[in-house]
Amino acid sequence: MKIIQLEYFIAVVDHNSFTKAADFLHISQPSLTATIKKMEERLGYDLFYRTTKQIQITEKGIQFYHYAINLVHTYSQTMEKMHDLNLSSTPKIKIAILESTSQWMSQVLSRHSKTHHNQRYMIAERHDMNQVVEDLLNFNYHFAISNEEIKHELISSIPLYRESYVLLTPKDTFNNKQSISIENLPLIVPNKGSQVRKHLEDYCTRIGIHPNIIVESDRFETALNYVHRGMGYAVLPRVYYQSYNARDLDAYEIRPKMSRHLYINYLMKRQYASNVQTLIDECLNYWDIS
Missing domain, CATH: 1.10.10.10 (Winged helix-like DNA-binding domain superfamily/Winged helix DNA-binding domain)
Structure with a gap:
């Protein structure tokens, strides 16, 4: 047939x-x-x-x-x-990333492309951990960045860096404070199902507070639009504060501290071409992981 x-x-x-x-x-x-x-x-x-x-x-x-x-x-x-x-003797390198990692990943890809001419890349955002595991096992992506360790016998999950979460607010909202509690504050957070939302809920449960959620959004970029409109404050990873969309906002450390680890994940049984392995090494070197 x-x-x-x-x-x-x-x-x-x-x-x-x-x-x-x-x-x-x-x-x-x-x-x-x-x-x-x-x-x-x-x-x-x-x-x-x-x-x-x-x-x-x-x-x-x-x-x-x-x-x-x-x-x-x-x-x-x-x-x-x-x-x-x-189309090319060097197929696309396919990478699953998180929205918050796009800033530093763009720097890594830029550096990699200068020594691997005509290399093409396909970047997709993936926040569902189960889907990331399935995609890696099915060879849909060469490697993936996650904010949770993947515990699977066929996948190598290497910690890249640890970052804190920050509270993003309009300029001078809390004057000269270095850190702030999010209790009772109007919050703009990711939708349920995302790992960042899970981290926030676990954090609130651990310290015994109930988050005052005003807006839920799929993307950090959208959340910051609402912050700029004065609707509330966004709880986001510190690295994302470097992004273009976070301009003209202040970042306050959350008290007590809220943080997470970022991991690079790849399939151990897969035979990687040298250009892919070089890119993985570039990611590790960027965060000084030997």
Whole structure:
């Protein structure tokens, strides 16, 4: 069975109509109908119930649909990777990072690119630890930066640096204070599910306070927009304070101290090309990790 046949079948299901699917695929309806019929004959069961007015997918058709979706998706990913290989003798280095690490990672990549001409990079933000582990195990990324240690027998998780969290506020909000408690303050924090939010909740539980959360946001950049608007104060990693979006804001140490470790993670069984290994070494050297 060919991929194009699966794509035809998926189109019929998605549009719930042979006519609309044929229009979408830019083929004739008789040709599409004949293709689906041949698929059913080869499979040995019906994919659709057909009446003069409508079609309905069968139970086996539903199961087949899920398999077809996965197969087409895998095929598309494979073709994309093969296309990457065709474009260059040095395929893209794929890296999963955190939003807060983009500042220093850009410096590392800039340095790396000067000695590895024509090297291309693909950077994606990943905050779900389970997804990061799965991506590394499936070879989707060469390495990943995380704010939690990955404890997996096939993954090497090396600490890069420790950083404190800070409270970002409009200028001169708390005058000359060096540190401040976040208790009762209006806070702008990441959405539930993020590691930073988990760190904040664990911290508040540990010191016995209940955070006064005013705004929840997916991205640090968005959180800072609300700080600039005077809606509250953002609890963010100190390294992110170096970013362009944190200009014109003050950073106060949180009392008692709240901090985290950052890790670089890669698959131990994977054979890395020299350009990838050099980039990993650049990350370690940036933080003086021998």
